[in-house]
Amino acid sequence: HPLIHSDRGFQYTSRAFKRKLDTAELTQSMSRVGRCIDNGPMESFFGTLKCEKYYLHKYKTFEELSTAINEYIHFYNYEGYQKR
Template sequence: MTITAYLSAILDLADKSIVSYVLGHSNNNELVFRTFDLAHITYPEAKPLFHSDRGFQYTNKLFKKKLDEAGMTQSMSRVARCIDNGPMESFWGMIKSEIYSP
């Protein structure tokens, strides 16, 4: 039996720290919404530019509504331009390297 875990994280570009993260069993809206809610509860006064890739969770109207209600501005990578989300892609690369390297 294979068990898959999904990690959702939010990175602060100012100091490269992880603001919030949630581990789940499914890569769904709930996972991303919980990660966002945790970040917003922890830093309620923050009004950042929220940048993401174009994953279905981030293009969801409910997610856009959450950002608007929190006073945040949404930004997304251009289509097929993973470099636009370079800092987060680098973070995921480090995580994978640590997990899969002997």
């Protein structure tokens, strides 16, 4: 099953959210208690995504936004400059 990783915010630990994950056949992963650094790379990526893509354009439909995000993920992974 695909994996969804989050922090331990109340919205991610609720029974309702767990049921939605089960329905969608997603496996849940959460950062350790008191270890916000566990999700640091993804927090950094989402900050970059928002600054370089999301805030620079108004999307008229969800599909348009979804396409833009998928294109950006491809760019980020295969073409963008990344410090390693």
